[in-house]
Amino acid sequence: MKPFVLRIALLALSIIGISLLHYFTPLHLHYLHDIFQRFYYLPIILAALWFGFRGGLACSLMVSIVYAPHILFQWGGTLALDMEKYLEIMLYNIVGGVTGLLAQRERERSIELQKTAKGLEESYHKLQAQSERTIAIEEQLRRAEKLSTLGEMAAVLAHEIRNPLGSIRGTAEILRDDYRPGDPKHEFIEIQIKETERLNRVVEEFLRMARPQPAEMGRCSLREELETIVTLTANDAKVREIELVLEPVADDAVIKGDGEKLRQAFLNIVINALQATPAGGSVTIGVESPLPSAEGEVVYEIRFRDSGPGIDKEILARIFEPFFTTKPDGTGLGLAITKKIIEGHGGTLEVESEDGKGTAVVTRLPKSE
Ligand SMILES: Nc1ncnc2c1ncn2[C@@H]1O[C@H](COP(=O)(O)OP(=O)(O)OP(=O)(O)O)[C@@H](O)[C@H]1O
Ligand SMILES: [Mg+2]
Incomplete structure (x- = not known):
């Protein structure tokens, strides 16, 4: 059963129960009637808390309608004698209305607060996502910087190696002319030239890679x-x-x-x-x-x-x-x-x-x- 129906049923049952107590308790036990009279506040306050202003008032009116015949027909209904009972009916309605109004305001305020909290939470998530994105971009930038400085440093190094290599090769070529082919020293110098050439090729290749080349798309x-x-x-x-x-x-x-x-x-x-x-x-x-x-x-x-x-x-x-x-x-x-x-x-x-x-x-x- 839905909570709404359950609550209505509970209220109706308690009103009927209290009213039956009134209708079937002999009048000379007036102190019991005084107690039963106050029981009515329970469903009224509950209705006000559950259903707000209208609910509280509807319940107090309901109680008034059910309770009134008991005063009118069983007690005699004289205004002077039963004044206290009529006042109680008035009080039922005042309590139903005021409690309902207060409960309703409280509920509206808590809904408002919930909305604000939800809004705040959303802003927090957005902010968090944004800062995560910023961190990721910074990370990317740092990586790019690292790569480019490394590349530049390596290119400078390669460039610096190439110049002395040229000198070594040049001098080796001059020295080679002093020895005839077949001479072991001629061969050593040949090796020296070949190896400098190889080193030069490696450096050239590296420089070619390091230089930002237009890709051949x-x-x-x-x-x-x-x-x-x-x-x-x-x-x-x-x-x-x-x-x-x-x-x-x-x-x-x-x-x-x-x-x-x-x-x-x-x-x-x-x-x-x-x-x-x-x-x-x-x-x-x-x-x-x-x-x-x-x-x-x-x-x-x-x-x-x-x-x-x-x-x-x-x-x-x-x-x-x-x-x-x-x-x-x-x-x-x-x-x-x-x-x-x-x-x-x-x-x-x-x-x-x-x-x-x-x-x-x-x-x-x-x-x-
Ligand atoms: N398929 C994969 N499975 C598990 N780990 C991986 C995989 N691919 C990359 N990695 C991890 O990423 C690291 C970096 O990879 P990267 O290719 O940049 O360098 P490397 O493979 O270690 O060295 P190199 O590529 O110069 O041989 C690796 O050391 C490894 O830990
Ligand atoms: Mg690898």
Whole structure:
């Protein structure tokens, strides 16, 4: 039964009960009637508390209607003799009305307070979400700063190495002319020249990478790129006894990008997945059909899932930091570079992982027109 009906029934029963006591108690037991008279306040006050002003008044009127015939017909109804009983009826109505009014005000105030509290709570949540976003953005900025200063420092270093290298090579070439071919010293100098050349190539290559190059954006077929990645890593997967699966990719899944860079990014992700997965596990690569992104572009979502141990929260917060690694021989640059490449393509890179449940690296890249 609903609480409303239950309450009405309780009130009605108590009014009927008290009235029956009045009607069936002999009049000479007037002290009992005096007590019963006061019992009526119970349902009146309850009605006022439960249903407010109207409820209180309705109940007191009800009591008045039920009680009046008892005064009129059983007591005689003389105004002078039964004055006290008529006054009691008046009091019923005053108590019903006033208590109802007060209860109603109290209730309205508490509703008002609840509303304010709810509003405050909402503002608090909004504020919290905003500050979390700000913290995340700051974190991103710090990471970007770290990467760019590191890159600049390394570029300066490489540049400084290149100049003395040129001198070493130049002087070695001069010295070489002093010895005839076949002379052991001639060969040593040859080695010196060859090794400086090699060092120079490494430095040049590094400088080429560090310099912000305009990426060579072209149309990249996701199927072809991912097939290349699978071919490159298939042997590693086999040795590790991991099932490497490329789910079917549509031929028209084409994105705008620099194939070489994207391959480097995908390779980093797959190698991480293979390194994390124990023998007998699996690494699955799949491409979702194109989805509209928040910015209104159409993007392809490429998911790399592994059945490894997952990443716990504290580590997850740091995996994009340059030089952060949990591997004895890792450099910790893989994901930092990968993120830079993906973001350089207008895409996003996210890692979904729960300790013990494997990892999914999700990249979204804009579709090529
Ligand atoms: N699929 C994965 N499962 C579990 N942990 C991962 C996964 N991918 C990345 N990680 C964690 O993120 C860290 C950073 O990865 P990142 O690729 O940047 O560096 P690395 O793999 O340690 O070093 P490098 O890539 O130079 O060999 C890893 O050390 C590892 O702890
Ligand atoms: Mg790595």
